[in-house]
Amino acid sequence: MKYRQLGNSDLKVSEIAFGTWLTFGLGIDKGTARACIRQAFDEGINFFDTANVYGRGAAEKALGKILRDYSRDSYVLATKLYFPMSDTDRGLSRDQVLKQIDGSLQRMGVDYVDLYQCHRYDEDTPLEETLAALSEVVAAGKARYIGFSEWSPAQIRAALQVPGVTSFVSSQPQYSMLWRQPEAEVMPLCSKNGISQIVWSPLAQGVLTGKYEPDAPPPADSRAASESMGGFMGRWRDPVVLAAVQELKGLAARWHVSMAQLALAWVLRERNVAAAIIGASRPAQVTDNAQASTVELDDTQLRAIDEVLAPALHSLEK
Numbered sequence: 001m002k003y004r005q006l007g008n009s010d011l012k013v014s015e016i017a018f019g020t021w022l023t024f025g026l027g028i029d030k031g032t033a034r035a036c037i038r039q040a041f042d043e044g045i046n047f048f049d050t051a052n053v054y055g056r057g058a059a060e061k062a063l064g065k066i067l068r069d070y071s072r073d074s075y076v077l078a079t080k081l082y083f084p085m086s087d088t089d090r091g092l093s094r095d096q097v098l099k100q101i102d103g104s105l106q107r108m109g110v111d112y113v114d115l116y117q118c119h120r121y122d123e124d125t126p127l128e129e130t131l132a133a134l135s136e137v138v139a140a141g142k143a144r145y146i147g148f149s150e151w152s153p154a155q156i157r158a159a160l161q162v163p164g165v166t167s168f169v170s171s172q173p174q175y176s177m178l179w180r181q182p183e184a185e186v187m188p189l190c191s192k193n194g195i196s197q198i199v200w201s202p203l204a205q206g207v208l209t210g211k212y213e214p215d216a217p218p219p220a221d222s223r224a225a226s227e228s229m230g231g232f233m234g235r236w237r238d239p240v241v242l243a244a245v246q247e248l249k250g251l252a253a254r255w256h257v258s259m260a261q262l263a264l265a266w267v268l269r270e271r272n273v274a275a276a277i278i279g280a281s282r283p284a285q286v287t288d289n290a291q292a293s294t295v296e297l298d299d300t301q302l303r304a305i306d307e308v309l310a311p312a313l314h315s316l317e318k
Contacts, residue, residue, distance in 0.1 A: 001044025002293045004274045006076075007169030008194030009145045011114060013076050015268055015293045017047035017198060018286070019277035024050070025058025028281045037066045039283040041074075043290035049172075049198065049277050051080035051119055052104050064108030072110065078198075079104045080149060080172075082119035092122035097133035101142050116143035117172060121155045131165040138166045145169045147198070153185040160193055168195055170274070175199035177208060177266050177309055178241065178316060187272045196274035199267055203278070207236040208263035210249050214239040235316060244312035251304055257295055260285070264292030266305060 003012045018040045024033050040048075048067070050059050060079060067075065081100040084090040089099070101116060116137060122130060134146045147170030148156070159168060171190050173182040175197065187197060203209055235241070252262045267276045278289045297305075 001290060003046075004196070006115070006145070006198075006274045007147075007190075007196040008167065009169040011076055011145065011169075013047040013198075013275050014045045015275055016043075016045055016264065016290050017049050017275040017277045018045050019200065019279045020048075020050040020059040020063050021054055021200070021279055023059075023279055023281055024062040025055035030062065032281065032283075033062055034066050035283045036280050036286055037063075039286040040280075040290075041070065043286060044293075045286070045290060046074065047076045047078070047198075047275050049078045050108075051083075051117075052085055052100055052107075053080075053083035053119065056085060057103070057107050060104055060107040064110065068109055076114045077108070077110065078115035078117060078147070079108070079113050080117040080119040082122060091125055092118055092130040092133075093125045094129050094133040094136075097130065097137060101137050105142060112142050112144065114144045115147055115170060116145075117147040117149055117170065118151070119149050121148070121151050127155075127158055128162055128165075131159060131162050135166040147172060147195075149173070149200075151186075153189055156186070156189055156193075156195075170198050171195050172198045172200055172277075174201050175267060175273070176202045176204045177263055177305065178204045178236070178245075178312060180313075183270075187270065191272045197270070197272050198275050198277060199273055200277045202267045202276040203260055203263050204236045207242065207245060208248075208259060210245055210252075210259040212237065212242055213246065214242040238312075238315055240315040241312040244309050247308045248305070251301070251308065255301065258288050258291075260289050261292040261295050262297075262305075264289060265295035265297050266302070268292065269297055269302070 002015050004015060006013050048063060050063050052060060082092055089096060137143045146166055147168055149172035171186060173186055175182050248259060252259050264276050267273055280286045
């Protein structure tokens, strides 16, 4: 496993991060969750990402309970806030920032998180209020660093201009072979300002593993077939997209890598990406995904990937 610096922080994070969206406390049982975490540590993964809203606290509780078996200085822990935790608890106001960090720490059974992230931008709260509150959290020692997820370039620039507050060190956008929007503005802007990307859905909800075939039902043990985990597949099930992804199998076989490793290595080719978040539901997936850290793609391979995926990218732009 290779490690990268997370923005202008002193955190060294594994290139493959372990995420808990749709899985912990929801899609997989406790025993499987514990086995996946154990495998993550065995593979050198030290970065674990969650959010208060995942299962309305269930993911944080499940992850925290498992991590108690490991030394606190052996892993980097990240969580988020913004989405509703109740009918009255949502957003990034000062009251919510201070309330939600305490709730997250209590659920996970830790004194601090390494990274506290704004899960989205809050249009209803002044940016200065949010940043001041996050600075309070850092000053209190409840979080070491702060980040954001899915902020627009304009919102990022506005945050950079607020004086006297703690600086962001991370951005968490969706990014994959099939979803390349962050490349245009977000990544260059962040790179210039000491902000790394921690990308989510690098496998496009599992589609880039090649397990889903056009006009065929999803495998019974797949995310798409799961009532609790399959609700976010959306555009990725487009037949044109699935057909193009199937063509990638030939490239992966020729280069002696798995489809997941190919997709993750593609994301990690970008130096502004500090880590790619995986969402494993079996220990074997953790092992396979972790090996992507050893794969490097050259320019010829990258061009071949673009040629194969051109129909899918065109279809997704419609």
